[in-house]
Amino acid sequence: MMENVVITVSRQYGCGGRELATILAKKLNVKLYDKQIIHLAAAKLGINDLSEEELKELENTVEPMTLTYVPFHSFGNHAGESSRGMFIAEAGVIRRLANDGPCVILGRSADYVLEDEPNHFSIFVCASDEYREKRGKIVYEGKTLKELNQENDKRARYYNYYTGKKWGDPANYDLVVNTSSGSLDEIADAIINYIKTIKK
Numbered sequence: 048m049m050e051n052v053v054i055t056v057s058r059q060y061g062c063g064g065r066e067l068a069t070i071l072a073k074k075l076n077v078k079l080y081d082k083q084i085i086h087l088a089a090a091k092l093g094i095n096d097l098s099e100e101e102l103k104e105l106e107n108t109v110e111p112m113t114l115t116y117v118p119f120h121s122f123g124n125h126a127g128e129s130s131r132g133m134f135i136a137e138a139g140v141i142r143r144l145a146n147d148g149p150c151v152i153l154g155r156s157a158d159y160v161l162e163d164e165p166n167h168f169s170i171f172v173c174a175s176d177e178y179r180e181k182r183g184k185i186v187y188e189g190k191t192l193k194e195l196n197q198e199n200d201k202r203a204r205y206y207n208y209y210t211g212k213k214w215g216d217p218a219n220y221d222l223v224v225n226t227s228s229g230s231l232d233e234i235a236d237a238i239i240n241y242i243k244t245i246k247k
Contacts, residue, residue: 052242053145055157055169057206059215060198061182061190062174063226065153070235072151080144081153085133087140134209154202158220159210168242171220178227221245 054071058064065081072079138160144150145161152161158169174182176192183190206214217223222241224234 050149051166052149052246053161053164053167054151055161055167056151056153056172057158057220058172059174059179061179061187061195062172063182063231064172067172067226067231067235068151068153070231071238074235074239075149077149077151079151079153084137084140084155156206156210159212169220170238171215171223173215173223173225175227
């Protein structure tokens, strides 16, 4: 039942979504893709001399309240490359990975890219402010809730801009999971059981 399912995981910053995606991939014995997608997309665009930080900036920079596409500024010798180009390249990589076999894909607006795929199951992971604030102090080296929310705002701008949908809207996902109570391991088991039931 799960042998051909591709799970995409979108998440609020600080809710444990990355850890949950890792646990899901281990339990299902499939690959987890995240940062690798950025590098594969960059290679597709012929970009191979930028740091990971520069690649993320190239990928994620979307001006707030932009209604029409404005080309991203040049990076060194990469005149003409844009965050839109990066998004299109990543979408191609995501589709290829999904066609290669079952996997878990974290972020990258993969839920939108694969929304028409019958073997795709999308999850949005969230948590209470109190839970995220606590994790910010312990797991994210003292980040405040305000800092965590700023990252959420950036993710929302990127997602909304490229997909035309609203990031975190439950209607965009097959399942919304709150990690505030219960262990991530138990939540992963519940997700797997839910998908098995739905996919019957």
